[in-house]
Amino acid sequence: MKNPATFAEKLQTCPKWALYLLLITVTSLPLWVPLNVPNKPKQDAMDFYEAIWKIPEGKTVLIASDWTKSTRGESEGSFSALVRILMRRNLKFAVYSTGDPQAPEVARNVVAKVNRERRAAGEREYKRFEDWLSLPFFANSEGTTGGIGNNIRAILGNAKDAAEGQAPASVLNSPVLKDVQKVQDLGLLVNVTASKTADIIVERLYGKVPLAFMVTGVMVPETSNYYASGQIKGLVGGLKGVYDLEQLMQYGINWQGPDGKTMVKSDRNGEVPGFAVDKKFLIGNGTMYYPALHGAVTLLILAVVVGNIGMFLGRKGGK
């Protein structure tokens, strides 16, 4: 007859289905109850937020949107937070992609969603062609990025977009790009990415235009390299970065909110205002998913701890 499993063995042999069930539970439950988790924004996210607020009035922001729904948990939150801040600042922006053919449509859908929010809040909608441009997917990332650095108007010149009620026209005729003769005329280039396009952009555009990145959690280690060296102005990394950014949108940096409190303080940043808008429009993906990340990471830590305790007990022969 088989000996009954020891306590140590039981600790090390939790069935897969139980682990999976726990994971589904701890990641799903928080989605129904959005919580405002206490948080201390990271310096890289604060620098990112400040970089956007420092863009001079009237400058255009170029967004390299290289993400699709496979990383929507992080990337969609990053992209929508970025679009919200740009719209709040009344800055014009153009979105292009070199990472994935699906990316332009995904980005258009997010801009439409943020516009719906603004309409519901009684704010001005961003008009296509007048306020923002949807540029196409460019199949070759290295060539296109290098070309943008070399002659942005020639690279983007063949692309067309349309204002409502108008036939598609060259994007060079849009007010968004009218003052952009060379890449140096851009206020900022933001790469929202889940792929290697971040490296390509630093290699080809660093020194020509200020850069800032929004990357997925797994890309944070490699991208931190560029932030640490000062090659990018700011970095929003993973879901934590998105949550940081949404908190900054609410509380600003070194800024006294409507209640007279300064919620986020930083010695390295100046005063950057937050938004004083209806809170329901600030529940972005970061706020929505951050408690679920807490659940998942806590479970991961517990699983590792339990597995290791089981191993140590097993070595000692304890029952």
Place this chain on the structure above:
Amino acid sequence: MIPFAQIRTDFWTDLPGSSSANLKIIVGLLVGIGVIFALLRMSTQFRRPLIVGSTFIAGLYYILLWLWPKPIDRDPGEVATNPVEGLGFWLEDANPAVSQVRNIIAAFLIGLGVYSLLRIHVGKIAKQQKDWGFSLVLLVSMFGMAGVGFADWASRQGPEGAKLDNQANWGAINYVQDFLFDGLLQQMDAAMFSLIAFYILSAAYRAFRARSVEATILLGTAMILMLSLLGGISYLSDQAIEKMGGTDPNAFINNFRLTELAGWIQNSVQVASIRGLQFGIGIGLLALALRLWLSLEKMGNA
């Protein structure tokens, strides 16, 4: 400054639709077809020098673009005053055209992929080989998605196209496209990616053990970084340590705040390691690029 909506025109940048641009497209197309036929009929012995030569010239362009002195604050219509400047101007002017050529070549790869899929799966269906039903699903999905995608794109090309950003103005084809793209493809994409979480949890539970000194260091570091991701934990632990440090913001104990520890690991250990790694990769890529550029790689007889 170049006036609004005007782009510099030269040999490389004809205005789209102009007769000279059309002429160059036709000539380029004919030359391309000619080269392909010539390559097909040529013996392997003569094909190799041609490919080696064109690879070298293509690589040389980018090497020169990188290393040759670049024009600074060049005015439109400015004439080069010496050969060095002239080559710099030429390289700069050619860059958008060369980039577009690269884009077109990359787009051809999609066509090549479609051709390859068709060749394999049409054959499988015709011969009714094992699992030919999956091949049928693949082809129907591919052509269905492409067809609906083109129809949706076409519906957005007229003056009313931008109105379709608002769902209230959608027609049937836009709803079908939305169902296929957002409703199916994107959701399946996200679902596939989310499965990783289950594998990570299972693998961490079974394999992430402190079996040696190195593994223990790795485990400890990972724990600190994972805990720092938990805003609630890092916020509360930082508050507790700051209280222990009293009113002095420079108290030594403040170095042990969770966010400080995680920041030190990321900025001092992780960044340095990744830089070393990337430096090594960079040198390896440089060597590989040189071998490809000079056709030193042995890749068959072609």
